[in-house]
Amino acid sequence: MKKSIVIPVAFFVLIVTVGSCSKDNEEDQPGNDNCVTENMSFAGNIQPILNANCTTCHNPNLLNGNVNLTTYDGVKVVADNGKLVGVINHSPGFPPMPQSGGKLSDCNIDKIEAWISQGKQNN
Numbered sequence: 001m002k003k004s005i006v007i008p009v010a011f012f013v014l015i016v017t018v019g020s021c022s023k024d025n026e027e028d029q030p031g032n033d034n035c036v037t038e039n040m041s042f043a044g045n046i047q048p049i050l051n052a053n054c055t056t057c058h059n060p061n062l063l064n065g066n067v068n069l070t071t072y073d074g075v076k077v078v079a080d081n082g083k084l085v086g087v088i089n090h091s092p093g094f095p096p097m098p099q100s101g102g103k104l105s106d107c108n109i110d111k112i113e114a115w116i117s118q119g120k121q122n123n
């Protein structure tokens with residue numbers, strides 16, 4: 001008898017919790033639905049994100065992880081080997097980046113992933 005009450009109650013709590021979490025995220029990131037990811041330009045869209053969040057630690061003078069994010073060629077290496085997408089998504093098996101900083105916004109992650117799926121153009 002007890003079990004038949006506990007399970008529906010637990011389910012209800014789970015749904016309410018999950019529901020409120022996703023609502024919080026939407027509130028935290030207004031305008032995320034307006035994130036433009038079409039026709040990504042390396043120079044216009046991607047390099048500025050990296051310059052703002054990554055190049056203090058990944059430049060020719062400070063090659064942490066042997067990664068240089070100040071040039072197209074350097075970025076392409078980690079885009080090709082999957083490390084760029086792994087680190088910015090904080091995926092298991094990758095050191096989360098930016099190191100000791102907050103995760104990139106969903107929109108910036110979407111833009112980087114879009115640039116990769118659009119052929120990693122040097123444009």
Ligand code: HEC
Pocket residue numbers: 050053054055056057058064065067078083084087088094095097098099100101104
């Ligand atoms: C505060 C310094 C710092 C910042 C900022 C930073 N990184 Fe790193 N990054 C490191 C260090 C240190 C390593 C080497 C860590 C390791 O291998 O565990 C590293 C390693 C990496 C690697 C190689 C991972 C691997 O598995 O070999 C990639 C790719 C990377 N960073 C990308 C980024 C990107 C993209 C950003 C910005 C979104 C960023 N980093 C910001 C310090 C930083």
